[in-house]
Amino acid sequence: MRGRALSSSSFPPARAVGRGAAWYRGDCHVHSVHSDGELTPEELALRARAAGLDFIATTEHNSAAAPGVWGQLAADDFLIVLGEEVTTRTGHWLALGLGPGEVVDWNHRVGDGLIGQCLDQVHRGGGLCVAAHPHAPYPSGDFMFPFRGFDVVEVWNGAWTSDRPWNADNEAALAEWGRSLAADIRTGAWRPAMGNSDTHLEGQIGVPHTVVLAEELSTEAVLAGIRSGRSWIAESADVDVAFTARAAGDAAGVGERLAAHGGQVDVRASVHGVPTGTVSFHTERGKVHRVSLPGDGAGAVRWGTTAEESAFVRIEVRRPDGRVAALTNPIILT
Incomplete structure (x- = not known):
């Protein structure tokens, strides 16, 4: 009412x-x-x-x-x-x-x-x-x-x-x-x-x-x-994440669609504020890749896939004790 x-x-x-x-x-x-x-x-x-x-x-x-x-x-x-x-x-x-x-x-x-x-x-x-x-x-x-x-x-x-x-x-x-x-x-x-x-x-x-x-x-x-x-x-304003995917000269960010045209997709994440944490990449196959961050909490990581292998990609950033510090919505691959 x-x-x-x-x-x-x-x-x-x-x-x-x-x-x-x-x-x-x-x-x-x-x-x-x-x-x-x-x-x-x-x-x-x-x-x-x-x-x-x-x-x-x-x-x-x-x-x-x-x-x-x-x-x-x-x-x-x-x-x-x-x-x-x-x-x-x-x-x-x-x-x-x-x-x-x-x-x-x-x-x-x-x-x-x-x-x-x-x-x-x-x-x-x-x-x-x-x-x-x-x-x-x-x-x-x-x-x-x-x-x-x-x-x-x-x-x-x-x-x-x-x-x-x-x-x-x-x-x-x-x-x-x-x-x-x-x-x-x-x-x-x-x-x-x-x-x-x-x-x-x-x-x-x-x-x-x-x-x-x-x-x-x-x-x-x-x-x-x-x-x-x-x-x-x-988790807080001290944490910052940039997340993009690129293929065939095009780029997409979180929540967007990327047409891969059957080619390779380059997925990149840049993270600040999570010392010695980890970044993991997730698709419909679950967790598919994991990278450690340096001690100063700032790091850039990459992973490659195709639209045939992955309908989407999202990331999670976790602290050394397993607590999530950041997570993203997916980039959709077509």
């Missing part, structure tokens, strides 16, 4: 000045004191900017962003996207890009036939539907809905490993998403991955976050970049 009409001036603008077409870093799963978080909106915005983020999304549980709270926290270089965490009995999902005061009904569950109309509501407004923390170990945390109709899967939620008993099983979510890529990539029905902090407490925001190539710093452009898979996930 839609909330009552509210003045848009009490909410953040849908567009910031930004840097034009660029890579922007953002955290799209954030809770404040207006749901079950411990930080005020002002504290969240301050810490997000300190973490190197260009945008955040407000995703309070089953409620709209409070009017008159977030508007003054946006800036020329900082976008605030309106959203909601829809907390159902059989899984949670993020509705991103909602209108001011808009609420998506949470009272549905797998098998009752209501999820479709809720997804349609978000899509009619140009919004994005994200399957949240598919393997969270608490009641209703496991995502039981089919991914059909959802645009994106949150494969990385919060710190990769944690002693907290409620921390999402990111390894399981990543493995499940990897299997779905292998099944869906050739049909074009694949769903991009994203990562968010699910911030509730001090010190969580931006760990991890999604780095998206957007035409501008606006809700529409950021969501379009995430929807198309032109994005990768970073």
Whole structure:
């Protein structure tokens, strides 16, 4: 259902000045004191900017962003996207890009036939539907809905490993998403991955976050970049990744298609900020190549394949203890 009409001036603008077409870093799963978080909106915005983020999304549980709270926290270089965490009995999902005061009904569950109309509501407004923390170990945390109709899967939620008993099983979510890529990539029905902090407490925001190539710093452009898979996930702003593939004189980046014309494909990755880590290349055949990074954390690695051998290529960057520091959406090879 839609909330009552509210003045848009009490909410953040849908567009910031930004840097034009660029890579922007953002955290799209954030809770404040207006749901079950411990930080005020002002504290969240301050810490997000300190973490190197260009945008955040407000995703309070089953409620709209409070009017008159977030508007003054946006800036020329900082976008605030309106959203909601829809907390159902059989899984949670993020509705991103909602209108001011808009609420998506949470009272549905797998098998009752209501999820479709809720997804349609978000899509009619140009919004994005994200399957949240598919393997969270608490009641209703496991995502039981089919991914059909959802645009994106949150494969990385919060710190990769944690002693907290409620921390999402990111390894399981990543493995499940990897299997779905292998099944869906050739049909074009694949769903991009994203990562968010699910911030509730001090010190969580931006760990991890999604780095998206957007035409501008606006809700529409950021969501379009995430929807198309032109994005990768970073543990923090200290980690940077460049990922490209080249064939027959053409090049493609993350989330894009590359026509190899039957020839060799040269896949390259450049990584900064992960000392003595590893970079692994993944296709529908699983992990196909692994390279160690030097002690200073900066390294460039290459791998060769063909479109016949590999329908896609993506990379994971892990720290020496196995924790993921970055992972990308795929480059599709044809």
